[in-house]
Amino acid sequence: MGFIVADEIKKDAETVFTNRVEHQLKIQRKYWIDITTSFKTFEIRFNDRNFKVGDLIQFNVVNDSGEVVSQMLQKYIITYILDYPDALKEGYVVLAIKPHK
Structure with a gap:
C-alpha cells in the first residue's frame, strides 16, 4: 500500500470541483432551519x-403540500x-454538507 502524495490529492480535488453539479432540492421549513443554524450538517436523500x-x-423550502414557497440563496457543498x-x-x-462561500 502506497502513500497518496499531495499532487495526487490536488489533482483529485481539481477533478471534483470542475465536474460539480448544482442540485435544486426541496426541503421542509423545519429541516431548513436546522441546516441554517448548523444544527443539522447532513441530508438523507434517495440517490x-x-x-x-x-x-x-x-434548497427550495416547501409547504405541507410540497409547493415551493421560497428559494434559499445560500448554497451548500x-x-x-455515506x-x-x-x-x-x-x-x-x-x-455531509456545509455552507459554500
Missing part, C-alpha cells in the same frame, strides 16, 4: 441524482457521502 462530493445543493447498505434503505445516501 437518483448521482450525488458526488463537491456538488452544490440549493457536499463534503462526504452509502452504507447495511444501515440505509436501498438507494439512499447520507450527504
